[in-house]
Amino acid sequence: MDLHLFSQFLISGLIMGVLYCLMSMGINFIYGIMKVINWSMGEFFMIGAFIQYLLLESFIGAEYWYIGVIISACAVFVLGALVQVILIKPMFVGIIEAKMEYVTIITISLAIFLRNLALLIGGPYIYTPPDYAKPTQLLTLPLSGNRLVAFIGALVLLGLFYFFIKKSWTGKAFQGVAQNRAGVQTSGVNVLRYDMLAFGLGTALAGAGGALMAPIFSVHPLCGLAPTIRGFEIIVIAGLGSIPGILVAGLLLGFAESLGSAFISPSFVDIYGFILLVIVLSIKPYGMFGKAERTV
Amino acid sequence: MNLFHTKYLVFLILVLFAAFLPMYIGEYWQYVLTIAFFYAILAASWNLLSGYTGLFSLGHHSFGMIGAYTSTLLMTKAGIPFWMSIPAGILLTMLMSSLMGIMCLRVSGLYLALITWAFAEVARNYFRLHYTFTGGDRGLESPLLFGTIQPTPYYYLFLGLLIATIILIVLIMRSRIGYYLKAIRDDSIAARSMGVNIVRYKIFAFAVSSGLAGMAGAFYGHSIGLISPIMGDFNEMAMIIIFVVIGGIRTMPGPVIGAIAVRILMELLRAQSEVRILILSLLVIIIMRFFNGGLLELYRQIKQWINKDKNGGTSAYHEIETPKQGES
Numbered sequence: 001m002d003l004h005l006f007s008q009f010l011i012s013g014l015i016m017g018v019l020y021c022l023m024s025m026g027i028n029f030i031y032g033i034m035k036v037i038n039w040s041m042g043e044f045f046m047i048g049a050f051i052q053y054l055l056l057e058s059f060i061g062a063e064y065w066y067i068g069v070i071i072s073a074c075a076v077f078v079l080g081a082l083v084q085v086i087l088i089k090p091m092f093v094g095i096i097e098a099k100m101e102y103v104t105i106i107t108i109s110l111a112i113f114l115r116n117l118a119l120l121i122g123g124p125y126i127y128t129p130p131d132y133a134k135p136t137q138l139l140t141l142p143l144s145g146n147r148l149v150a151f152i153g154a155l156v157l158l159g160l161f162y163f164f165i166k167k168s169w170t171g172k173a174f175q176g177v178a179q180n181r182a183g184v185q186t187s188g189v190n191v192l193r194y195d196m197l198a199f200g201l202g203t204a205l206a207g208a209g210g211a212l213m214a215p216i217f218s219v220h221p222l223c224g225l226a227p228t229i230r231g232f233e234i235i236v237i238a239g240l241g242s243i244p245g246i247l248v249a250g251l252l253l254g255f256a257e258s259l260g261s262a263f264i265s266p267s268f269v270d271i272y273g274f275i276l277l278v279i280v281l282s283i284k285p286y287g288m289f290g291k292a293e294r295t296v
Numbered sequence: 297m298n299l300f301h302t303k304y305l306v307f308l309i310l311v312l313f314a315a316f317l318p319m320y321i322g323e324y325w326q327y328v329l330t331i332a333f334f335y336a337i338l339a340a341s342w343n344l345l346s347g348y349t350g351l352f353s354l355g356h357h358s359f360g361m362i363g364a365y366t367s368t369l370l371m372t373k374a375g376i377p378f379w380m381s382i383p384a385g386i387l388l389t390m391l392m393s394s395l396m397g398i399m400c401l402r403v404s405g406l407y408l409a410l411i412t413w414a415f416a417e418v419a420r421n422y423f424r425l426h427y428t429f430t431g432g433d434r435g436l437e438s439p440l441l442f443g444t445i446q447p448t449p450y451y452y453l454f455l456g457l458l459i460a461t462i463i464l465i466v467l468i469m470r471s472r473i474g475y476y477l478k479a480i481r482d483d484s485i486a487a488r489s490m491g492v493n494i495v496r497y498k499i500f501a502f503a504v505s506s507g508l509a510g511m512a513g514a515f516y517g518h519s520i521g522l523i524s525p526i527m528g529d530f531n532e533m534a535m536i537i538i539f540v541v542i543g544g545i546r547t548m549p550g551p552v553i554g555a556i557a558v559r560i561l562m563e564l565l566r567a568q569s570e571v572r573i574l575i576l577s578l579l580v581i582i583i584m585r586f587f588n589g590g591l592l593e594l595y596r597q598i599k600q601w602i603n604k605d606k607n608g609g610t611s612a613y614h615e616i617e618t619p620k621q622g623e624s
Contacts, residue, residue, distance in 0.1 A: 037406050087585060100405050101352060105541055106584050108354075112534045113577035120570045225530075229417050236410050270421040274414055278399070281411065285402040 008141050009262045010255070015151045017254025019213060022154045023231035024238075024246050025161065026205035032178040032241050033198035036088065036103040040111035041206050041231065042224025044080060046118060048072045048207030049214045049223055053129045062130035069153065069211040076207025077200040083110065084199035092192060118221040127219040146215040153212045161205065162243070174198065178241075226270075233273045237280045239290020249288065252276065307462075314455055318448050325563075326447040332559035333454035334516050337461045339539040339551035341508035344465050347546040348474070349501040350481030352405070355396070355412035356509055357532040358419040359389045363510030364517035364527060365423060365430060368438040378441060382514045389510025390503045397502035401495060404484075413530075420528035435524030438517040450519040457515060458552070461508055466548060468504065477501055531573075538580050544592035553591065 023045065030038050051072035056062050087106050091099050133145030165171040176184035177194050185191055210224065217223045234253055238245030253273050260272035280288060318326050342356045367385035370376045376384070396415060400408050423430045430436060442449045468474050476497045479487035488494050517523040526532075535558075543554020558576065565572040587593050 031406075037409070087581065090585065101346075101545075102584060104352060104354075104409060105537055106581060108534055108537060109577040109580040109584070112531065113574060113581070116570070116573045116577070120574065229414070232410050233414055236407065236414065240406065267425045268422075270425070271418050274418040277411075277414060281399060281403075286407070 004140070005262075009258045011138065011141060011143070012147075013255040013258035014251065015147050015254070016257065017251040018151055018154050018158075019209070019216075020227065020230040020234055020253060021246055021250035022157060022205060022209040022212075023227045024234040024250065025158065025243075026202040026209075027231050028235050028238075028241065028243070028246055029161075029205070030199055030202035031235070033174060034088070034195050036091070036100070037107070038199070038202065039104060039107040040083075040114060041203070042228030043111050043114035043118075044076050044203040044206040045210035045224035045227055046219075046221060047079065047114065048076050048210030049217070049219045050118065050122065050210075051075050051207070052211035052214050053127050053219045056129050062132075065132045066153075069208055072211040073204045073208035076210075077204035080203030080207075081196050081200035083203075084196045088199065089192065089195070092195065115221050122221060125220065129214045129219065131215055144216075150212045150216060154209070157205065157208055157212075170197075229270070230273060233277050235287075237277055237287055239284075239287025242287070242289035245287065245289030311455075311459060315452075318451055323447050326451045328559065328563050329556070330447055330451050330454050330519065332556045333451075333458045334512050335535065335539060335559060336458055336552045336555035337454075337512040338509055338536050339543070339555045340458075340461055340465055341505040341512075342536050343540050343545065343547075343551045344468070344477075344508075345501050345505035347540065347551075348469060348481065349477040349498070351400070351498065351501060352409050353412040353502075354409050354530075354533055355416035355419075356506070356536060358416035358528045359393055359506040359509040360513030360516070360532075361423065361523075361525070361527040362392060362419060363389045363513035364438070364523045365436070366510075367514040368436055368517050368523055369430070371439055372436070378439075378518070382511070382518070385514040386507050386510045389513075390507040393502045393506030394499050396506075397499040400502075401498060416528060416530070416533065420525050423525045423528065431524075433525060435522050438521055438523050440521050441515070441518040445521065453515060453519065457512065461512075462548075462552065464504075464508070469548070473497065473500070534577070538576050541580050541583060542576075542591060547592050550592050557591075 023041070027038060027041055030036065049072075052065075052068045055068040055071060056065060060067060087110065088103060091102060131146055132149045135145050136143050136148060138148075163171075165174060173184065173189045173194060174197075176187070176189060177191055177198075181191055206224075209227065213227070217226065230253060234246055234249045237253065238249035253276060256272045256276050257269055261269045264272075284290075314329075317329070321329075338356065338360055342353070345356065346352045363385040366388045367381045370381040370384055371378070396412065400411055403411065424433055427433070441453070469477070476487065476492045479490070479492055480494050480497060480501075484494050513527065516527075539555040539558055540551045541554070542558055543552070544550030562572050562576070565575070587597065
């Protein structure tokens, strides 16, 4: 294998790694604030992709795809906030005995519900939105324009999100909620409202991801599945609740997949991530950057 | 143990009813009930692992698939007879789930769900992608156990398997081990400090429940005649959860009743096949949101409402789980 081909695989690994990061960032953010895992993340991704496809095909042209990404992210934000208010909030205000079990069952049923609703409305067809950009070249390497656009878009979204969390007042309140729910209430933060915002933001990240990656993954009822699997693998490898860990683990997963498909066999691309996961877990059971959760 | 307790009598009557049922219903409904019994075994064994022991696994369906593929591949590729290939399938699933249990020992809660889910997806993708060996998405033809597609023998086979599963789970939960498992769910640190070997019993719960799933899967393959990676699809796991939640989690009859009732309902709704999953998932959301205990909790609430009984517990499983004096 020559250097040319090798660097092409490296770049494809880098791009896919950053795209997977966007997905797991949303899962991780919701976990950080509410200590629950949203299993229906892939369905919010799918809804974002569907809204983007509808917008591009019938309302705004293909050249305004970036407006479509913003609109679909906002729509998914509203939907996610509604879901939180109706279904997840009772966990914190009502009396529910097994909280983890409750949220897992609710979000899994929601995933099945949304998936079959999409199947009912859209049918079992695969829709392909128009290309966002023409194929380009990076020095001498050919590069798909869609991937480059999605890569840059994901980087911009991750950067905006990072600055929002680190710099703004709302972001600081989120940090407080993640650290100590009871303590932050004493300084006047309405935790329940921040839960709603957090759920909406996390799902909006997935929705924006779906809109950005619509030309790469195509649009169909199951299109959120592959990115979600990667998203979960990344947060298990990185450790729940660690933001720099997610970047490292996402890139590691992207490289593992592209190099594995280059050197071993491209048909087992879904399995390399799991092998990486098993290796990491057998060395550090709470992920590379995770802290051991208190087992009480 | 009082053998003439109402619960045993009801169980016996139901078994007798099920045994005489094939004389009165057609082959189609026998087939439907056979599939329902298969899912009832999966649901009951998942309830043992995730309901009673509290190890929330999302990879239970994949053990059924692994059992089915192991037995069928051993028969078709290696020419091993039934009586060896099916136990081999069960043993392999028990081995794999024990390894999984060992891997998940140090983690709990969400990590466990994530890891088992990732394992299930990888298992399904392996059987899909390695198509030269496993047949891929086209599926794999499996030799029939009784050499016929007539459903009556398979109906009795799965009825027997289901009864054996229920008895095994009841025996486990009534023995000392059952109390260990429940103690692990409620508070594993307190259990360990009281001298429960939590490592051994967590692995035990994984091995037994997955072994039951593998057994059901192996027999399922040989009764249907065709197995495919659909068995490992996440929808199957969601169906198991739906059965258990609708029936009532952490109850003994709940998963079995839930599985059979929902399968029959799904057959009746076959004409509206797109909306039935929608309705079921909505039903689960509503049940979880409003009555946190499934059909049995609803029954208990209605009974309580009729009797105007003020001394009811907080949820269904208190009534069923608490050992009565002099019973066990």
